[in-house]
Amino acid sequence: MRRLAPALVLGLTLACGAMPAQGQMLPPQLLDSTRPTQGDSIRACVDDDSPGGPLDRAVAQAIGDALFLDVDFVPALRGFPLDGDGYLAEMEIHLNNDCDLFMGIAVQPNSPFPEWAAMTRPYAQVPFVLVVADPDYRSLGDIPLGSTIGTAVASLGERVFITSMLQRPREERWRRLPYADFDLMTTRLLDGSLEGMLLWQPAWVRIAEQNAAASHLRIIPLDPVPQAVVQVGALISSYDTFLRTEVDAAIGALAADGTLDAILGDLGLD
Amino acid sequence: MNSFTLKTLLALTVSASALVSVANAQGVREDYTPVTDEMVLNPPENEWLSWRRTPDNQGYSPLDLINRDTVGDLELAWAWPMADVGIQETAPLMHDGVLFLQTNNNIVQALDARSGDLIWEYRPALAEVPAEWGYQLYQSRRQKNSIALYEDTVVLTTVDARIIVLDATDGKVLREVQAFDYTVGYSYTVGPIVVNGKIISAISGCSISGTAGGCYVVAHDFETLDELWRFNTLDDPNNPEQLASWGDVPPENRWGGTPWATGSYDARTNTTFWGVGMPAPYAALIRGSEDGDALYTNSTLALDADTGELKWYFQHLPRDDWDLDSPFERVLVDLEENGETRHLLISVPGKNGIFFALDRDTGEYLWSQETVYQNSVTSIDDDGTVHTNEDLMLSALGEEVLICTSVSGGKLWQAGAYSPLTQQFYVPLTEACNVVSATQTEFTAGNATGAMRFGPRILPEGITEAGLVEAIQVGVTKSEDAGWKVRQRPSMTSSLLTTGGGLVIGGDAGRYVKAWDQETGEVLWQQRLNAPIGGSPMTFELDGEQYLVIPTGFSAAAGSISSAFPEIPLPSGNGNSIFVYKLPNSAS
Structure with a gap:
């Protein structure tokens, strides 16, 4: 952890070097300039x-x-x-x-x-974790190359995954689909559209608690992709x-x- | 008991306050003349009935009392402070002596167009937007570009994705519909067009996680507000080419494609034309579409107004990697050439500032022309195939490329105007570049809100003036030597207006409203006001007097490139207002 x-x-x-989009300025009158008195x-x-x-x-x-x-x-x-x-x-x-x-x-x-x-x-x-359904998988490396991994879109975990794939020859990569809805990503893992999903550990804990159909899903190591950890x-x-x-x-x-x-x-x- | 009494008193006080504030603001305009379909399509010359006055989005008024000879004599008739704080993008309308004005937070006011006196004011229940819905709050502080007048109503779209029909005589709500689910992120940015009993609108918020796979142009019945049809810009099962253009990415993993400028309408073919914005995530590397074109992002859509069926599409920037979206105004122009009437759609549709002329009956590409400096497109073939600059496509996270124009344009929401007098299209533009980096930054841990990096807006090398007004000669073919360019230090911040008096009117970040000669680009009149010129200037005539309405106020467009003209300080105050001019003793 x-x-x-x-x-x-x-x-x-x-x-x-990461910075958000600019050009979002708003009138300063929207800022409360009074001192809080709580x-x-x-x-x-x-x-x-x-x-x-x-x-x-x-x-x-x-x-x-x-x-x-x-x-x-x-x-x-x-x-x-x-x-x-x-x-x-x-x-x-x-x-x-x-x-x-x-x-x-x-x-x-x-x-x-x-x-x-x-x-x-x-x-x-708190790390990003790889969750799978297939009981034979012990790490990402066991998942056949070319299979599709779901990733939490615009996340640090996805970023590390993309960069790792770019460093590999095309035929040695896993495919990736970005998801913003983690329940939908879980559904796609359960129906076999995905072979694994990469998401933040608290998101997985919530799914594991609330989705009975996900009870057999489990976390496996991300090797050979490095694990991303969010501070x-x-x-x-x-x-x-x-x-x-x-x-x-x-x-x-x-x-x-x-x-x-x-x-x-x-x-x-x- | 005490608690009950206190609560009751509080409730009574709140109710009474609300009643008082409403009563103070409310009046009734008697004998209001309904706006008919015929009037929407062919407005009286003295009126301004829709966003760009006519459904062809030309932004042209035939009025000519204010003209090259008289514009220098303009005097202030009245001014009016806007009802709320926010970005100034208002588009006033005038019918039957009433000036309708939409303000931030979906407030609508009806003013006496002669005096500026308030007739009524409508304030929607903002409690509909929970405080934690940050994006809707952001949207609510952006002015909607347009409202619509139809029969004896005002039709507006709201930040919480409702369509509301107001009584034009007193501002009271006649009916409303929750068109889309705002709780997943949908939000209206722009107003509708209303023709033939249909309210045609387009939803925004399509880059929010909960709206994956669905971004729509939609039609509702004006009377019942029943949905009649919707067209999804991200998923078209009837077009295999569209499906394939996203590579392996299924609809449920697609975002973007927002049509965030009000469309146009051609009664001759019963077709409505809409522009569509960029794909999201911005970089193909992240969105997963690889070398796919990501249709219908950055495209023009021609839709049957009765059914929503796609007639044709044209993509202006395939494979967008830099948020250079292309949703802006589509303008319909008819030209006589060799004894034949040609029906064109013209536009500077995207932030990269490239002008396109299409045959609007077929979508056939006719010609194009660059305006500001840009490097996102390398060439356009004779058949209209646009070649996006692959050398600048992001191949690794963290890689930085210098893209011109910037994410703020080039061209932005500020609409251009066409003049049938000169057959020229006048466009407000900004010279700007920025560094773009495909990266991902989590604002909040584990949530699906990341970011691209856009560096500060800078001028292209060798250019010292940010602002540009360009006149483009419109024809079936390109005229190499026609038109003009006028450059200036501050950037352009308002839409443009063309008039029968031979004028082009608009304004800039330096607080100047200007009237240019349509023929030459010469500045014939200018006046410095309280804030950057914003929104959409318009004109109308009452009692034989022509009025000119100029919105001013807070401008994000001015702030984004203000480092290019540091000698012109921007006001820190909001200042959202309208200034209304007319000629002295001009009643005839």
Whole structure:
């Protein structure tokens, strides 16, 4: 779970230079310039419907507890296009007006977020996993070349997979289809359209919990493709340097005393 | 008990507040003349009844009181602040003395066109869009390009994918339909056309994960709002060529193909024409379509208005790798040549700024012409086959290429205008390039929202002026030496208007509204206003006086390339307004 495998290094190296689409500016009047007065509470924006939602909510609560603050949970922005069109414009407004912490950010070098946002240190490292139906497969290498693997579109796991395939001769590649709907991808794995699916571990945990038909599916190693691991953190306004320092210290303490490990274990992510 | 009392009081207070605010805004326009089908197709000369005035999308008014000789005398008649904050893309309409104005967040206002006094205002229930639906919030802050007038109603499309029919006399809702499921991401960006009792519209949001495989032009019955037909730009079972063009990618894994400019309509053939946007994910390397053309992205569609059946299509940019989508206005022009009437569709359909002329009855390619500097297309064959620049296609994640034009255009939503006086098409353009990198960045961990990298917009080498207005001579064949180009430092930020007075009118990021001579491109009049000129300028005539309506306000198009003209600061205020001009004592 928390191994800094070569895959992560590869993934993070590849992620360098990633930036979202520009030209999304919005009028500054949309930014609330008043000082928040919520007293001893902290506003944590969490997308409960995202695969990492339970993790983000539990960690936000733990951070609040560590700082002796009440946590007010706010529904996080979601529902953006695959290309991120409009995301940064709305995120700037959301972070400025509604959130002290925006949970569940993928912490990456050369961040896609501009100067108005700062990232905390990561509070978890969670991998992408390969899930198969065929009981004979022990790793990706056992799946016949040319078979189709489903991948979570626009994800770090997909990125590492694409790059690995590009480094191989065409006849030594697996085919790939991008999916944004992981339930649909599971259906295609079950009906035999796919030989494997590559998705983030929390997404798989949710499917395994909720889809009885998926009970016989299992995780196998990605060899020979490197495993991608996402570091998960939170976004804080770059103007709120004090809060960021305190939250980073809290995450450090929660890691040191085993709280974060316990949360991951409770969620089946250990 | 106390709790009940408090809640009741609160509810009563809220209700009373709502009633008061509605009552203050509401008036009634008595004796409003309904807009007939005949009027939609052939509007009275003094009126502006649809997005580009006529369903052929020409953006031309025959009015000529304001002309080359008189334009310098224009005076401000009245001005009006818009009802909400957002990007200024409004397209005002005028009928029977009422100016209809759509504002951000789907607010519609009816103003007295002579005085600018408010008659009524419609504010939709924004609670329909949950706060966490970020993309719809983003869309709601973009002005819709158009509303439609039909009979005694105003027809609008909303960010939460509804079609709403308002009473034009008092702004009250007559009927509405949830045309698409906004909870999976569908959202209207542009307004409809309404002809022959049909509301024809096109949905956006087709790059959101939940909308995979379905992006539509759709027709609803005007009276019942029953859906009559829909055409899917991503999946056409009747065309094997379309299916094959996505390689091995099945419909459920396709995104994009959004028709996000209002279409045109030809009554002679009962055909509606729509432009379609880019494929998603942007890079073929990621979307998996390899060397497939990804039809019908970046195409013109000719659809039977009664059935939605595809008559023909033409693809302007196959294998798009750089978000250079091609949905913009399709303009219908009839030309007499050698004693024969030719029916053309002309357009600068895509961000790369290339002009196309097609035979609109057959889809046959006639000719094309480059405008701004671009490197996305290497050549176009005589049969219309477009050769996309394979040298710049992304072959590895992280690889960077310099693409001209930029993701912000070139050409963007700002519509060009045609003048039958000169048989020229006038287009607002921007010179710009950007570095593009096929990469994937997760904003939030594990979710399906990634990104391409687009570098800052920069001017092409050797060009120092971002703004360009180009006049293109329209014919069945290309005229090599006709037309003109006018360059300027600030970029163009509004649609253009052509008039019977021989003028082209539009404006720029430098806050200048300008009137150019259609024949020469000479600037005959200019005035500096409060904000970048935006939306779609229009004109109308009442009581023998011609009025000119100029929208201004916040412009993302100005901001995207503002580093090219740093000597012109952009206002930080929103400033969304309309300014209405007329000639002094011009009543006849």
